[in-house]
Amino acid sequence: AGAKYNAAYLNPIENVSKYTSVTSKALNLGTYGSDLSFTSMFDQTQESMYYLRCANKLASGLGISGAFNESTTSRLESNLQNRDSLLNIISDSYWTTDAYLKDNGQPGVSALIVAGGWIEGLYIGTQIAKTTQNKEVITRIGEQKLSLENLIGLLESYKADNAGIVAILNSLTELNALYTNVSAPNKSTEASTDKKNNVTTLDNGSTFELTPEQLKAISDKVSDIRNKIIQ
Numbered sequence: 001a002g003a004k005y006n007a008a009y010l011n012p013i014e015n016v017s018k019y020t021s022v023t024s025k026a027l028n029l030g031t032y033g034s035d036l037s038f039t040s041m042f043d044q045t046q047e048s049m050y051y052l053r054c055a056n057k058l059a060s061g062l063g064i065s066g067a068f069n070e071s072t073t074s075r076l077e078s079n080l081q082n083r084d085s086l087l088n089i090i091s092d093s094y095w096t097t098d099a100y101l102k103d104n105g106q107p108g109v110s111a112l113i114v115a116g117g118w119i120e121g122l123y124i125g126t127q128i129a130k131t132t133q134n135k136e137v138i139t140r141i142g143e144q145k146l147s148l149e150n151l152i153g154l155l156e157s158y159k160a161d162n163a164g165i166v167a168i169l170n171s172l173t174e175l176n177a178l179y180t181n182v183s184a185p186n187k188s189t190e191a192s193t194d195k196k197n198n199v200t201t202l203d204n205g206s207t208f209e210l211t212p213e214q215l216k217a218i219s220d221k222v223s224d225i226r227n228k229i230i231q
Contacts (some may be wrong), residue, residue, distance in 0.1 A: 001134040005042035009127045010035040011120070011230045016054040018231075022062065023164030026109045027229045029058040030116025033094055038124060040076075040086040048086070052076060059097060062109065067096040108162030111154050115168055116229060118151055123226040126219035138215060142208030145179040152176060171225045178217045184208050 011031050019025045036051040056068035072093055079085035094113070101110040122144055129137045152172055159165045184207055210218070 001128060001137045002132045003128045003134075003137075004131075005039075005044060006127070006131075007047065009124050010038065010051075013050045013054050015230055016057055019058060019061075021164070022109060023112060023162075023168075024229075025058045025061050026112035026164075027116035027119075027168065029055060029062070029097070030113040030118070031120040031226075031230060032058065033090065033113070034117045034120035034124065037087060037090055040090065041083060043080075043083070045080055048076065049073070055093070062101075063104075064097050064100050067093045067100070108158035108165055111158050112162070112164060112168065115151060115155060115172070118147065119172075119222060119226050119229065122222050126215075126222055129215065130219065138210055139207050141215065141218065142182050142210045145176075145182050145208060148172065148176055148179060168225075168229075171228070175218070175221050175225065178214070178221055182208055182210060182214060 011028065016028070016032070019028050032051050032054045036048060036055060039047040039051055052068060052073060056072075059065075059068050072089065075089050076086060079089065094117075097113065098110045101107060101113075122141065125137060125141050125144075128134070129141060152169065155165050155169045155172070159169055
């Protein structure tokens, strides 16, 4: 997309000491996870280690051991030249976190981590869109209408058990309202068949399109939500 690494997109590592409540720790564990992925994608080795430490501190504060420990650090350091491996290791760490929280009766906390990571990812995407005006990135931002609906559904299922979910859920519902008129124009459907595997795929070629006004509204809203999370 022509994007360049920009540390200004990320939650400063100095902020990690601010997060003392379970809700803020969980949301920012997700935030730092997206930042960690971003630094890894752009081969920012030292910054990746910093963000890994932030994730480890927040995970430890939530009572989660093993997800971001020295073993994870060693695995990352051994795969610094392999971007796909780095992202897989980060993903594995969050799956471990998710499993731990669910096994210990805290699925709502896991949902907050997912929310924090999703919001940070969308925030970074909108910042990249501003600087590059890349149409594919803007399309991806439009496509988040679908994942946002799923995220809201996830949070709705746990709001009765976790008071911290209500505020972020309200914010995401407001963001969702901005996506109401975002749609994929209907196009003719084409079928392609993989004869070897006997699989037929239907594709109508539809993509979610954003007007400049919609993009600005979504960008401003997600920036507002994100800044409240990291403050």
